[in-house]
Amino acid sequence: MIPVWAQLLYLFGAICFILALKGLSGPKTARSGNLIGAFAAVLACTIPFFYADLDHIPLILGAIAIGSIGGFYGARVVQMTQMPQMVALFNGVGGGAAALVALVELHEIVDFGADVQKFILVATAFTVLVGSVSFAGSVVTFAKLQDLITSRPVVFPGLPVLFGGGFVAAIVLSGVLVSEPVMWAGILIGLLGLLIGLLLVLPVGGADVPIVISLLNAFTGLTVAAGGYVLSNTLLLVAGTLVGAAGTFLTLLMAGAMGRSVANILFGALKGGSTLGAGEASDRPVRSAGPEDVAILLGYADRVIVVPGYGLAVAQAQHTLRELVDVLAERGTKVDYAIHPVAGRMPGHMNVLMAEAQVPYEQLIEMDEINGEFKHTDVVLVVGANDVVNPAARTTPSAPIYGMPILNADDAKQVVFLKRSMRPGFAGIENELLFEPTTTLMFGDAKDTLGKLLTAVKAL
Incomplete structure (x- = not known):
């Protein structure tokens, strides 16, 4: 049970996240907004050390140190032109972390035979599935923007069938998990989520990839919010909802700027309608000058x-x-x-x-x-x-x-x-x-x- 003082601090952190998002909406307040958000994140990571009976504290501190060093190094060396792929990578890590936390919670439920509400199991299945989709999809978007793989749409015969089949199987397994909490169902849902994320982003052309990053960012926010419900953590619930709402709005804004629907962006390549990436140079005459x-x-x-x-x-x-x-x-x-x-x-x-x-x-x-x-x-x-x-x-x-x-x-x-x-x-x-x-x-x-x-x- 989270003590009242910790819940109040979590609520304060949630308010800081709201203020940070507001600050990021304008160039004059963006810097202070970013600092407020960073403060809230540090606060959220610190609070559990003072009330929770934590195990493996050296491992936790080691993971925090590695993440802090990696984040600091990335922020210092990554060029501004590469910021979108960095956002994609960080976003994927967030989705993957949410999925792993949900699997850990499922493991505890299975081990202790706890009697939990069905909605918590629904939220757990949702977090594992969507978090895995976000992780795999974000890794592919990073690879496309970083030119590690082709930026052109990757399609093959049977892709829609494989994608649809994987999605239906994940829904069926989620039903199994909700009716009877079993670890194997959660693991299979996670694996299917990885497959779905891969198949979701591969058909997307280079110019559309940033829009998919924003969509996956919304997915990650929703998984964090669902994870907050599973863990009874107000801060995660509020922060995830903010990210999910902002990511959804940004996705619609970018799609509107491209004059396309989100469905066309995601699945247009299957019928030849996606943005296809760089074509061949023209040999038509033009007027040039020095x-x-x-x-x-x-x-x-x-x-x-x-x-x-x-x-x-x-x-x-x-x-x-x-x-x-x-x-x-x-x-x-x-x-x-x-x-x-x-x-x-x-x-x-x-x-x-x-x-x-x-x-x-x-x-x-x-x-x-x-x-x-x-x-x-x-x-x-x-x-x-x-x-x-x-x-x-x-x-x-x-x-x-x-x-x-x-x-x-x-x-x-x-x-x-x-x-x-x-x-x-x-x-x-x-x-x-x-x-x-x-x-x-x-x-x-x-x-x-x-x-x-x-x-x-x-x-x-």
């Missing part, structure tokens, strides 16, 4: 909008881009950054990548706010982006990105693309904007190209 010609376009423009993409961050060119924008602003040019919700790997990712280069937050304008400005813009500079300005989203029903809201760069008087090559983006389709007479391309590494462009603008 840094001096593009510098003239930018130097004499009154209004410029920059569209940054993930390729900009991969090239670590955001600092040079910010310097170029500063030079243009000193010349009297009005410059803003147009941010598409999925310009990075997930919502807010591109904002953070630009903030890393000390770009003023007020210059980062969201898509809905800036789309009406493109028709009054002299030059749009697209750096490392492709699909988020592809008119096929409006004009080509067969395109995998059809229906996705895009930045209206094609409304501007001139468009300049900085691209490494003519290879398409994640969607694997050509961008017709590249072939318009108002579009100019500069080929090369973004950091090198922007450096030359900056030098040319300064020389005007």
Whole structure:
């Protein structure tokens, strides 16, 4: 039985998690929100040492030390561009931990023959199944984003049957577990959850993987909440519910930004409708120019909008881009950054990548706010982006990105693309904007190209 003082501290920690989530909703309060959340997590891990009759304390402390060192090291060395896959990995660990805790609780129920409520057994089965799905799925999303496996959809004959059969078998075994608590049923449910998680994510294309990360994050939150019910822990219940709700909302937000349903994102590849990953380079003629010609376009423009993409961050060119924008602003040019919700790997990712280069937050304008400005813009500079300005989203029903809201760069008087090559983006389709007479391309590494462009603008 948890003493009253511990329950009150757990309640205080739960309130801290709510405040942390609120703080993370804005750039000015994000840092304090993160610290509040970290404090609540430390509090939650510390409380049991003062009231619970714990066994194997050296092993527990050793595990905490290993996790703390790993987390600190990861936070220090992982690049901001790799943050989504780090989130995926941490999320998977959370789901896997929840599943293991539920199995430990099931083992105690079986060993002691405890008479438990049926709903607790339902929550236990749910935690084992969904936690295992989240763990396996998150590992696959990490591997796809880290290029350890192909980012293209992986499908094979019989996949839907295997997936559906595994899901039905897991439900049947959950029924067995609820009617008669047995350890073998819990273990089989966990193994089936691993299979389901694997089959759920393999058919998802590269550009859709971040959305699946968010969905699996919601799954992990729900398993933690269910685990909190099993353990009678208010803090876990509240924290898991927050994560589950936030992850669900974020998933729907990202799917809306892609103009797709969650079902299409998960299962579209089975009928050829998923985002398929990088395709072949085009051999169609385009208009290209050197840094001096593009510098003239930018130097004499009154209004410029920059569209940054993930390729900009991969090239670590955001600092040079910010310097170029500063030079243009000193010349009297009005410059803003147009941010598409999925310009990075997930919502807010591109904002953070630009903030890393000390770009003023007020210059980062969201898509809905800036789309009406493109028709009054002299030059749009697209750096490392492709699909988020592809008119096929409006004009080509067969395109995998059809229906996705895009930045209206094609409304501007001139468009300049900085691209490494003519290879398409994640969607694997050509961008017709590249072939318009108002579009100019500069080929090369973004950091090198922007450096030359900056030098040319300064020389005007």
